[in-house]
Amino acid sequence: QASGSAGPLGVAVVPGNRARVVAHIRNQDSIVDNYTLTIHGFPREWYTVLPDTVYLVPYGSAGAYEQEVEIQIHPPKTPEAEARRWELNVAVMSRAHGVEAASAPMTLGIHPYEDYSMRVRPERVSGRRRAKYNVTVANNANALLLLALDARDGDDQCRFEFDRDALELRAGESKAVKLKCRPPKQIWIGRPLERRFDILGASGEGGEKLLKDKAEAKIEGGAIKGMGGKLPKIPGVQAPKVNIPQVGIGPGGKLDVRMPNVRGPQFQGVNLRRPTLGLRALKMPNQAAVPAVSNAPLLPTQAVFRQKPWLPWWMSIVVPLIALLAIAFVMLKPKNVEVPDVVGAETVFEAEKKLISSDLALKETREKATADKPAGSVLAQSPEAGQSVKKGSTVTLEIAVGTSDVTVPELKGKNLADAEKALREAKLSVGTSSVQPPDPKLEILSTIPEAGETVKEGTPVNIFYPDAEAAEKNKKDGKDKDKPGGAGGAAGGGKQTKAGDIPVPKIDPPDQKGYGAALQKAGLVPGDTERRLDEAPRGTVVATDPAVGTKIAAGESVNLIVSAGFPRIAFDNDLDILLASSANGKRISPAVAKTSKAEKDPTWSPDGESIVYVADGQLMSADMVQRDRAPTPLRPASEKYADPSFAPTRPSAVLTVSRIKGKDRDLCFGSVKLDEYTPSCISEPGFDVGFAHWSADGKQILAVGTSDKGVGMVQYTSSKAFSANKDNWGKGEFVTKRAVDKGVFDAALSPDGQRLAAVANLDTPVPQLYVTEATDIELKKAKPLPIGGCKVVWLDNRILALVDLGNDCNGNIGKIFRINVDDPTKQTPIAPGGDNPTFQPLSTGG
Known part of the structure; x- marks a missing residue:
């Protein structure tokens, strides 16, 4: 047994503070016992008992038989510690007996906060x-x-x-x-x-x-x-309240009225x-x-x-x-003017004169191929005729062009009358003029498109005159002020110009016609055009000579360096005809030909619109414009051919092929017309002929010849350029040294006819590249470059593609790469495994 008591009956506490209560515990049992104290009706974490356990001997024995215990009450400052009276019970628990030994009531008040x-x-x-x-x-x-x-x-x-x-x-x-x-x-x-x-x-x-x-x-x-x-x-x-009035009879019969x-x-x-x-x-x-x-x-x-x-x-x-x-x-x-009707005008020149007379200007021309209207005539205009526009506004014209390709004649140095006659004969039309109205006596300085460029029939040719007033002023300034064009040499070869106050404008817009108009607006004149292979889109002006920013005199001409782009390249992998960019070798889909047959030996047509190749020996033609068209056979499947090669000329499409009869290969000539080809062949019983390369003038062909004496180059010549008649060519003759293990494996003339590229092992154990003069066909003046190869194809006068088929040139496919012969250390890979590359024809103007 034990007895316990708490201090006061009630105690109060503020949440967050502490209240202390003392409990007195005495052991009235006959044995030693441990006691703990707890509070019923109160969360355990809200109070603390010190000490937690009391050890007491029986009452009356020697030692501690009673002890005071402190209870610290500390409710938290939370809504759970509800403000009210809490009726609690303090209990003493015996550990020896495991029961409640004693208890005492206690009232706790938790104050509100x-x-x-x-x-x-x-x-x-x-x-x-x-x-x-x-x-x-x-x-x-x-x-x-x-x-x-x-x-x-x-x-x-x-x-x-x-x-x-x-x-x-x-x-x-x-x-x-x-x-x-x-x-x-x-x-x-x-x-x-x-x-x-x-x-x-x-x-x-x-x-x-x-x-x-x-x-x-x-x-x-x-x-x-x-x-x-x-x-x-x-x-x-x-x-608010309102008391309504009341009326009644008061004492004495008087009327009693209570007001509202x-x-x-x-x-x-x-x-x-x-x-x-x-x-x-x-x-x-x-x-x-x-x-x-x-x-x-x-x-x-x-x-x-x-x-x-x-x-x-x-x-x-x-x-x-x-x-x-x-x-x-x-x-x-500003006063508005009415747009005149220029639709139907025979030339852009006539339409522009009409616009200028109405205080308007020509903005640009857009070409549309059509056979229904005369080439060079105006098909449409924007804004339309009759509209009211601001004085000085621009008008865009749509010009009819034909479907046939023609070449722009040379107009430099001609007057307007002679230029119109030359353009009519070339089936072209006069475009805009840099001088309005044009002086019939002035001589033309340049044109866009430039002379020699291939365009569609009826295309308007813009003409540019020198600034007569500026030229006269420059003469009066004195010869001692003449200076070279400065930075222009970096772009186009160092054109000499008179220094002045007009900077060559930045290239904006980048197209030839647009930039020509920008030069004209700045008081300058477009000069000669040079086309270079460049990764910029074809027809984009990439540089000027003098360079942009160079200050020159008014009326001076500025030469334009125009991108010829990089053409597509076709090649075979001994199974299919594939297509890629010659700029970086990136593959172009879909493939030219990809069937179960062995398709190889591609060659581009001179207009770039088709590719001729052989499929299991049958001569085929693939349309490169309408790519969804199925390839067309040019000869029956019973006839076998190899190594087709188009002559580089338009509009005729002269094609040479190697006819295969048994073990004999002879060179054949013919023209491709409406997907038909009729070859005439030169019989060469002493050797086999393949891989023909045309000269730019169409009067010479170099082909690879093989005989029991070895491999070398066979030359065919003709007095008639690009002839499709075998009788004009005569017999072929070996023009290079031959031996059983030595010889020239391939050779081709550059497009300008000035250089010869050949692959030979005459001086080396393995075939290597030679670049020499066009007349050095025997390679007596040439030295081999440290570049191996087996086949060579020119892109322009500086760039060519090589095929490396191994040390003996007997491989079916090999690495195709592109080099610049002026800097042969730089090589651009095109295909890791291919053969017979052919570039899409691309006019570079030299």
């Missing part, structure tokens, strides 16, 4: 007449909260309306109220005004006073006006005080009285109402300016 938070969202609202917010109030305390709400801005000008002016919140409860903020007046024009305000809350007497002041302010401010006024939604405000009585709204008050919890009788240890509960709220939540004006402030400035500009526009509005 006030802790609430308010949050307004959104924090910033823009509007003109009102702004709406949501205010969330959370009671973080342990007792009922009665809270009054209000809001005030710094100047106390805005009106605030809550949907509820007072809230009742249980411990841990949150509620949301809606708030409207109204400005004192509208802002009709000006800058936005930010109104910062605070959300206020108060409870108890402070809350009652807050509601009273709020109600009186609304009543005095006119929120209620007479009988029709709107009653504010404020707790404690009684609605109107009583305005009255504020009767609201009780926002917390109900009593009966904790006054409970004492707090070591304190004289219960502490007062603080009713100070947290710092008010702030929000901003950004009141926007109906019209922005700048309208007061802009509106008058717009009015002034409108007046100025009406007064200074």
